[in-house]
Amino acid sequence: MSAAPPTAPSPGSPSVTPIAATDAEIRAVAYDEDGLVPAIVQEAETGQVLMFAWMNEDALRRTLETGRTWFWSRSRQEYWCKGETSGDRQYVRAAYYDCDMDVLLFVVEQEGRGACHTGERSCFFRAFGGDAEPGPV
């Protein structure tokens, strides 16, 4: 087993790929009156929408620089890095912004069980109308 660089938390973990966004791009995002922007997280391999959370400018910057997803918790008023406690880490493969620059989309490689704290792979595991499908796509 060879020594892993600091950016690879454990042997066999996915590689970390920072995204070279410009400062102008990051500042051009239309943050809301609380300085936040919605962030959708989608799994690269399956296309499944895994979760939704909020970022501020610094969380976005951390996400692009570290290649891991960072969010701002509105309830706890603190930053959190997805999977830092659970091990269910997300490695960013692409980062998009929408036409109005007020919503973000991250395509990730999901490590571990999945994105949801319940143990489900996606947070969107329940359907209106009692559909028993485990999730979209």
Add this chain to the structure above:
Amino acid sequence: MSAAPPTAPSPGSPSVTPIAATDAEIRAVAYDEDGLVPAIVQEAETGQVLMFAWMNEDALRRTLETGRTWFWSRSRQEYWCKGETSGDRQYVRAAYYDCDMDVLLFVVEQEGRGACHTGERSCFFRAFGGDAEPGPV
């Protein structure tokens, strides 16, 4: 040009499939202090995330009942049915809510050019770091 029934805007349009959600399910959604909930729209066939908008309880109810996506415009303070003007309609195939019941995900059949007012298929057509890819998945 023959007269089309109200639920089938044009010959050859996708079928409309209302979703039989219960009133309890719709009322159980955790709307924010403005009565709104984020709604992600994903294309059924490709898994591509098409757009993001906001719904209130009535927009959600209309969406499930009509099988077309309805949103609440925060800027115009009015309901809008996706594609009603442009013809780029969305036909709901499944509707999910997340673990906290405060975010919705609609899997749709997208009619016309796509979801974005720019003419792009997805609103998320630009990537941080200048990636030239047309969009995820």
